[in-house]
Each structure stands twice: as structure tokens, then as C-alpha cells.
Amino acid sequence: MxxxxxxxxxxxxxxxxxxxxxxxxxxxxxxxxxxxxxxxxxxxxxxxxxxxxxxxxxxxxxxxxxxxxxxxxxxxxxxxxEREREKVRLIPLNIFTEKNIMPKQGMVLHLDYQLVRIASVSGGRVLVDFNNPLxxxxxxxxxxxxxxxNEDKEKIDSIINYFLRKKLDYTLEGKKAIFEVDKSLEPLINMLNDKFKEIMGVEMIIKSKVKDKMGDENNSSQ
Missing domain, CATH: 3.10.50.40 (Chitinase A; domain 3)
Known part of the structure; x- marks a missing residue:
């Protein structure tokens, strides 16, 4: 097999x-x-x-x-x-209260884009464990x-979903995947291109979405 x-x-x-x-x-x-x-x-x-x-x-x-x-x-x-001692830190309580968070021992929350656990709260200081809970x-x-x-479309969709957490429109032409995206997404596509090429052997090509001029004129005249 x-x-x-x-x-x-x-x-x-x-x-x-x-x-x-x-x-x-x-x-x-x-x-x-x-x-x-x-x-x-x-x-x-x-x-x-x-x-x-x-x-x-x-x-x-x-x-x-x-x-x-x-x-x-x-x-x-x-x-x-492994658990790392240096990832357990004392942080001023006001860092939390400014974000409308009242920390309590044992609480698990997101702080600075990380999942952290509150080890203890004492006075104006909070002992925070930045180690992964596991x-x-x-x-x-x-x-x-x-x-x-085996289908290329399923493969491409899985890569886009994993790295960008989005569903994007594209067409596959030989060894090129042509993405029609808003200009704001172009930097993300460019960042992913090398990894995409390594995994799929396919180059990501960006085609910016063209706005409907008539729609824009109608919107501006209202």
C-alpha cells in the first residue's frame, strides 16, 4: 500500500x-x-x-x-x-485595566497576540505565564x-486557508495561480509566494480587482 x-x-x-x-x-x-x-x-x-x-x-x-x-x-x-522560567513575568496591573480586563488567578487570555495564563495577582502586579499551557x-x-x-485546487485552497484564513478567487493556468484580490491583500500574497512555490511548484500572480467606474461615479454623485 x-x-x-x-x-x-x-x-x-x-x-x-x-x-x-x-x-x-x-x-x-x-x-x-x-x-x-x-x-x-x-x-x-x-x-x-x-x-x-x-x-x-x-x-x-x-x-x-x-x-x-x-x-x-x-x-x-x-x-x-519545555516550560521556560524566563517566560513567567511580573506585569503592572494597569496594563490589563487599560484594556478593561480584570485579571484573576488561573485566567487564560490573549495578551500581545499570545495565549497567557494568570499565575497570581498581588497588589498592583500580575504574575503572567507566557508558556503555552501545554x-x-x-x-x-x-x-x-x-x-x-491529488487535486491542485484542494491543495491551493488548503494553503490559502491555513496561512491567510481567507477564501480568495483565483484561476490556475499551468504553473501559475492568478489571484484577483483587493490591493490591500497584495502584500500578504507576496509574502506567501515563496512558500507557495516551494510546496506547489506554482507561482502566485496578482491581478488587482478593477473597481466598477460607473458604480464609483454613481456613489460619488450621491
């Missing part, structure tokens, strides 16, 4: 647990229901070897067979990293590769 190789695109179903059995992530509806997790009702497609999932899970996909169930155990360094823990993943993706 054919096995999965680096840069293959696959549809993956998975459940991540801590060693004590607590589910922290899944795209399996029956498992998500156990932790009241809302999940997208669409296939989860990734490119193997491109770090689109946790490192240890990504590494383990190579050599696996389609439609077979697997379970792996990952040490912290292959999962969410740092330092051994992790178990149960997963199945549902199928290998």
Missing part, C-alpha cells in the same frame, strides 16, 4: 490529549462534544512536512498509510515545548489519514 511522503497533501482527523486523558484539541465531532468545542464542519487538509500541525505529529505522518488508525506519544520538545507536558495524538489529496 502507498505510504505518505513529505509534501503530500492529506485530509486528517485527529484528537490531542494530555497523558491524563484530557482532550485539548480535536476535529472529531464526537470528541469535540465532550469538551464543548465548536469545530468547522469541513475537511482538515494539510501539507505533510510543512509544520501545519504540531512538529511531532507532522513528523509522524511520513510513512503512514491511508485509512489506518494511529496513536503516538510526544515528549514536550516535539509537542508544545508546555512541559507529554502529549498523545490519535489520528487517521482519511485520504491523500
Amino acid at each position: 502507498e505510504t505518505i511522503k513529505k509534501n503530500d497533501f492529506v485530509e486528517l482527523i485527529f484528537t490531542g490529549k494530555t497523558k491524563d486523558g484530557n482532550i485539548f484539541d480535536t476535529n472529531v465531532p464526537s470528541e469535540a462534544k465532550k469538551i464543548d468545542l465548536k469545530i468547522e464542519e469541513k475537511p482538515f487538509v494539510i501539507c505533510v512536512g510543512q509544520k501545519m500541525v504540531v512538529e511531532g505529529l507532522d513528523d509522524s505522518l511520513e510513512g503512514k498509510e491511508v485509512a489506518k488508525e494511529y496513536q503516538i506519544e510526544l515528549p514536550p520538545k516535539k509537542a508544545f515545548g 508546555a512541559g507536558k507529554e502529549i498523545i495524538y490519535e489520528f487517521t489519514i482519511v485520504k491523500k489529496i
